[in-house]
Amino acid sequence: MSEQTTYTEPTYGNWRKPRTAGIGKLGALETWAMIVALIGLLFVFRLAGPIPGFVTLLVLGVALVAFTVRDRHGQSRISRMVAKRSHNKAARSRTNLYRSGPVGLIPGGTAQLPGLLAKSQLHQFVDSFDRPFALVFMPDTNHATVVIECEPTGMALEDPQTIDTYVANWGGWLADLGKQSDVVAASVTVETAPDFGVRLRQAVDTRRHPDASETVVAMMEEVKATFPQSAPVTRAFLAVTVTAWRQGSPRPRKVEDLGLDLAARLGKLTEHLEQCGAGDAHPVTAQTLCEVVRSAYDPAVAQHIAAAHAEGVTPALSWNDVGPLAHNAGWEWYRHDSGFSKSWVMSIAPRGEVFSNVLEAVLSPTGDVDRKRVTMLYRPVSAARAMDVAEKDVNDAKGRVTSTGNPNFRAIDEYSKTITTAREIAKDAGMVNFGCVITATIRNAEDALAVSYTMEDLAAESQLTVRPAYGAQDTAFTASLPLGLVLPDYVMIPAKIREAV
Incomplete structure (x- = not known):
């Protein structure tokens, strides 16, 4: 008799939000x-x-409550007030409005990208496998991003062991990013959009036989009319962002040097992705990236782009013409143009242990949403710093446990997680900071409330705690695009101060 083994589906987790040591729930600062x-x-x-003392005590107590009492998303009353006041100031000065194109305010009459992407540059190089690839360069941060399009196989026909x-x-691929000193970020964008059926209609019409029976013709006409209504298109993009600064270099590398460097490394990146279930992974060309960004800002254009490709015509697009003609x-x-979007940001990752399909609900196509993007943002910690960061997290968590005579379960559990993380890093595991941005785009503003409820329900089903990006909808929309923006580098408050709060 043969011995049978019972398969146990593994679970994942052990992630935590880093916190500095402080008294109780307070951070170090x-x-x-x-x-x-x-x-x-x-x-x-x-x-x-005593009288001035009690008045001062009252003022300090109110200030302490305003700064330290937080909602379930970790936002204090002060941070919400600052965000609202900043948005109202932008609305009064009308800096939240944007007009471009021939009748806009942009020099040259172009449809330049707004906001953080205004100074971005698009270049194209050829990698070692003779594949053209786009490179997005951000002069403000000296970051360069290469975008890879993947064709994931999905989990429908895969056995659990393969998954x-x-x-x-995939965990090993992310860990390898921390071993490359110039890699600062990576992102994975899964976009679902309607299939307009342009290629299907062209394929049916061009292959129609003149002697075909009426029954077959009627059946194919029905396929042409009904299939696009229930067959959304899902596309996956992976963006890897590197910095132009090299350790020990007196000056940042030029765009040409970055292009040559990434051309030599791109083959290794795409080759290993196939082992992560990404399927055929190939770099995105400048033309394709222009079409992706243009369709995101103006969803109505996507159908015309698909029709042009079905006719064998490549739409004439440049990086200076892919932005919106107007936005609010x-x-x-x-x-933005023909679209009406709302973005959510993850405030709490799935708690406890989760399975590999935890994000399936939010990633699947949604019938009520015209276009949806779910972007996972990763910032790998350098392999040289990972152990130091892990040890600091252990000491901080230990300080929160020992700072009170009766520590709560959350503090004890957090201390246990930091020890587990430190042990894994000692075995050559990687450390990655991650976040998530979800963007839903609709064409009819009347559906806004229903779509908002739908997206929040899907996020809850995936065990994600999300909150709308209040006052920063345009920035969150930009971050969800597969362009590799590293948002923390655009914040005025230094990272050490943000981490201490």
């Missing part, structure tokens, strides 16, 4: 601010008397 405030309060009581292998290889960045929605 908040703890020191409270200590300084208490010392100042003692001086007020001693020098000015586990895909997940393990609202508090909760983003109006």
Whole structure:
């Protein structure tokens, strides 16, 4: 008799949001601010008397509540007030509005990309396999991004063991990014959009035999009319962002040098992706990237682009003409050309242990949404720093456990996770910071409320806690595009201060 083994589906998790050591739920900066405030309060009581002291105590108490009491998304009252005030200021000065094109304010009458992408540059190079690829260069941050289009096989016809292998290889692929000193970020974008049926109609019409029976003709005409209504197109893009600065280099590398460097490394990146279930992975050309961005800002153009390709015509697009002719960045929605979009950002990752299909609900096509993008943002921690970061997380988590005589379960669980992470990194695992942006685009503004409820339900089904990108809808929309934007590098507050809060 042969011995049978029982398969146990693995679970994943152990991610956590890094926090600095502080008293209770306070971060390091908040703890020191409270200590300084208490010392100042003692001086007020001693020098000015009890009445001014109690007034100062009341003011400090209100300030402490405003800064430290947070909602379920980790947002304090002060941060929400600042965001609302900044948006109202932009609305009064009309800087949330954008007009381009022949009647706009952009020099030359072009449809330049707005916001963070205004200074972006698009170049094209050829890799070592003689494949042309687009390179997006951001002068403000000296970042260059190469975009790879994938054709994932999906999980429908795969056995569980194969899926586990895909997940393990994907984790190894992300870990390898931390071993490349110039890689600063990566992102995966899964976009679902309607199939307009242009190629299907052309294929049916060009292959019709003049002697075909009426029954066959009627059947194919029905296929042409009904198939596109239930066959959305799903596309997956992976963007890898590198910095022009090399450690020890006196000056950043030029775009030409970046193109040559990435041309030599692109083959290795795409080859290993196939082992992660990405299917055929190939670099995106400048023409394709222009079409993707143009269709995102103006969904009505996507049908015309598909029709042009069906006729064998390549639409004439340049990087200076893929932006919207007009946009209005609202508090909760983003109006751009023929599209009406809303974006959500992940505030809490799936808690506990999850299975490999945890994001299946939010990634699947949604009938009520014309176009949807789910973008996972990754920022790998350098392999040289990963162990130091892990040890610091262990010490900070240990400090929160020992700072009180009766630590809660969350603090103990967080301490246990940091120890597990440190052990895995000691075995050559990688450390990656990650986030998620979800963007839903519709053509009819009247469907906005229903679509909003649908997307939040899908996110909840995938165990994601998300919140609308209030006051930053245009920025979140840009971040969801497969262009490799590294948003933390555009924030004025230094990263060390943000991490200490």
